[in-house]
Amino acid sequence: MYCRNCGNEVYEKAVMCVACGTPPKAGDKYCYHCKSETPPNASVCMKCGVSLSHNYHYSTEGEDWLTALLLCFFLGIFGVHRFYTGHTGIGVVQLLTLGGCGIWALIDFILIIVGSYRDANGRLLVRRF
Numbered sequence: 001m002y003c004r005n006c007g008n009e010v011y012e013k014a015v016m017c018v019a020c021g022t023p024p025k026a027g028d029k030y031c032y033h034c035k036s037e038t039p040p041n042a043s044v045c046m047k048c049g050v051s052l053s054h055n056y057h058y059s060t061e062g063e064d065w066l067t068a069l070l071l072c073f074f075l076g077i078f079g080v081h082r083f084y085t086g087h088t089g090i091g092v093v094q095l096l097t098l099g100g101c102g103i104w105a106l107i108d109f110i111l112i113i114v115g116s117y118r119d120a121n122g123r124l125l126v127r128r129f
């Protein structure tokens with residue numbers, strides 16, 4: 001694939017472009033697939049049709065959405081979904097308060113369902129279906 005910032009060819013799993021020093025998928029100037037220039041904020045490459053925003057989500061891949069949802073549903077009052085997504089501190093608090101008497105766990109459950117729940121690194125959960 002190509003660096004989205006400078007168009008340099010980089011490895012598929014590269015975390016940093018050797019040419020410009022930024023994460024390859026952090027840029028918005030070039031298509032990672034065909035290297036053609038893309039307008040900033042373009043969600044689809046006009047030349048080859050690949051989804052740019054979709055791929056960006058994959059590059060910042062978070063935890064599995066369905067796993068977090070099920071953990072929250074069955075074990076939410078123990079904060080297990082919080083541990084799973086890296087919020088260890090909050091997980092401990094939820095464990096001690098039994099998910100804020102279930103209310104906190106319920107709020108998290110809704111956040112996960114509507115897709116606005118983020119893990120400790122600020123990444124959205126990934127839906128793989």
Ligand SMILES: [Zn+2]
Binds near residue numbers: 004
């Ligand atoms: Zn680059």
Ligand SMILES: [Zn+2]
Binds near residue numbers: 036
């Ligand atoms: Zn393209």
